[in-house]
Amino acid sequence: MKTFCFILMLSIAVFTTGCPRTTPVKPAVVAKVAEYELNQLDTNLAAYDCAIFGKTVEITESTRGKGQQNRTITCANDQPDFDKAKRIRDATIHRLIRTIDHVYFQFENELYIKRTSGSFLSDVTDIGANFAATITNGERAKTIINAAIIGFRGGRKSGSIHFFQEKTAEALISSMQSARNRVLADMIERLRKEDVEKYSLDEALGDTIKYFYAGTLPRALQELQQNASKIAADTKEQVRVVKGLTPEKVVTAAQAKPAVDALEALKKLFNDATKGTPDSVKTDARAKAEKILEQINDDKTLVDEINKDEKLKGILAKLNDKAQTDSAEKLIRGINELKTTASHEALLKGPSLEKIDKLIVDAVQKK
């Protein structure tokens, strides 16, 4: 019977955790894509140095982890070329990111499988030993098995606490991924915005090391600890008692869209009219703003409703007074003021505001 139980346990463990594939078959091209050899890195570093210094230079390599070693680079160009250096920096860093990602995803997969199959195996062993203790005759044998179970559970618990701090594989993986995303977000932002004088290749290489270590278990545990207490403090279950307020209307995404689109359209007009755009774009923006105003004026029902309120009437009168709207900026701000004032004080009905939103979007989209 004991032999039968042992074989049964072993079979369950092997067939449920050992056989299934954990990843699809990796295409050869994936390995090729992730490949970035040391000599390729050296070539890129030399090209970068040429672009930065623009002449034959002697470089001490100690900063790049090779120990004190002087190296002379002969460059084809004799002038610094920072644009080229930026392109080399970006390409080098993106290749390194690709390589680190490849290694990380393999590690993530292995971690998940080991952690979940390890837990499963432990559960099977625990249940099996309990079962064996139940069916075994003889007090001494029962005592030995029970002692073994206690020892096994203690070891399992200790391992879980010391290595993983009792976190699940999902929690660890998502924490590693979030730590990696944070470093990557910073790097991408700096690569995009900063030139090599502000964000050098050496600094970026330092960040790739941070990126690599962000995808490790210690970093995952640190990330979990750091943010759990902060979140708990920020999301206390406090309920504010509200008095004297009328509930606001809840809208769907489709109902919100015209208002959001109208604001985007006005912002575009404003940018076209005021930022460093060619004169033709500025003129076009002014013409479109005038068209919006013209269409508001042409809608008799809308104008009647606007004129019912003194404040809105005043805004419309100001918009129609060319002396007061001598610039496209003033005209666009005036149209926006008409809309927001009507909304803040509920001076226009919903359909009228929607009509203005539509007029704005149509005018801006028109070629």
Added chain:
Amino acid sequence: MANNQTTVVYLARDLNDLAALQSSCNFYEARNNRKVVNIELAAMESDDGDKAVAVTYEDVDPFTSGVNLGQLSLEAYKNSAEANLIRSEFLLEQATPVLPGDAPDPDTSVAKAFIKDETVKFVIFRDKAA
């Protein structure tokens, strides 16, 4: 509350899901040129004490403030690991944190809302301007 701030409430029973709160906030921001600065669990002071969500908005200039009004993204989470991951994904997309309103913090930017009868925890970020 500062003079340039306004609080509005949305009844929990009107909110079918978190997406409804997201679109309602986006609508309000775009229509009123006001940005979200706080979101709280609330109860109406009435006999039945209806559950609600109180959202505080602050006036901003849509043209020069750099705040991308009407482009909020709300994403529910269950535990801190999930919240961290969601936040980091937003950061990767160059979205910006929204809360707390006086000093938005990428390490938090979380809130709670009553949605129907449930309390939903969520991360809130503002999408990057196109």
